[in-house]
Amino acid sequence: MFRPSHFLAVLLFALFASTVFGITQRETPRRMFYYGAYCFALFVGSVIVLSWVMYFIAP
Amino acid sequence: MRYSQKRMATTPNKAAADKVANQNVAQGFVYLPLIAGWLAPGAGHFLIGKWIRGLLIASSVVCMFALGLAMHGKLYAGAQDILDLLGLAGDLGNGLMYFVGRTLGLGAAPVQVTTADYGTKFIVVAGLLNVIAAVDAHNLRTGRKAS
Numbered sequence A: 001m002f003r004p005s006h007f008l009a010v011l012l013f014a015l016f017a018s019t020v021f022g023i024t025q026r027e028t029p030r031r032m033f034y035y036g037a038y039c040f041a042l043f044v045g046s047v048i049v050l051s052w053v054m055y056f057i058a059p
Numbered sequence B: 001m002r003y004s005q006k007r008m009a010t011t012p013n014k015a016a017a018d019k020v021a022n023q024n025v026a027q028g029f030v031y032l033p034l035i036a037g038w039l040a041p042g043a044g045h046f047l048i049g050k051w052i053r054g055l056l057i058a059s060s061v062v063c064m065f066a067l068g069l070a071m072h073g074k075l076y077a078g079a080q081d082i083l084d085l086l087g088l089a090g091d092l093g094n095g096l097m098y099f100v101g102r103t104l105g106l107g108a109a110p111v112q113v114t115t116a117d118y119g120t121k122f123i124v125v126a127g128l129l130n131v132i133a134a135v136d137a138h139n140l141r142t143g144r145k146a147s
Helices: A006-025 A029-057 B002-027 B032-039 B043-047 B051-070 B082-092 B096-103 B114-142
Strands: none
Touching: A006 A029, A006 B051, A006 B114, B032 B043, B032 B114, B043 B051, B043 B114, B051 B096, B051 B114, B082 B114
């Protein structure tokens, strides 16, 4: 059984989803790459921010 | 005057009609990339000659599905409530991989650990990404997306 940490699971999820988003939502290879990188950064960045928010509001 | 009107009324229209007819003949069955892309990830892009895109899509969707199963994620088999129905709809997006997985009895164990829950989500999202990719292949085929 593959048991990744939560953060590794986030990284894998973001990588695969960003790849498909980049290819399907833009038309030129350069713009696909930049959009994929943008989506990846947003996925991972939002997880880190929300994690810290939950850390501070946790009882 | 009559001659020029006749030319304006017929020649451009005929040319446009010929162009549309030629496009229709060239397009053939435009839903083939959509169906192929749904059944086998990346196949829709392969059919229209987008090899690198197809390879990236196939590797992403297949890896996500396989990792989901490796995490002991669940393959939805039926719809007991609305959430199960949504999960089943997402899983069906995986096309043949879903049916093969069900046939082999994969993803049938109950979810008992956190990583299995991640795996279930991986499988559902892989299906949804595959549907997006299949629609993209269809758009490329019909010309709705330029390249």
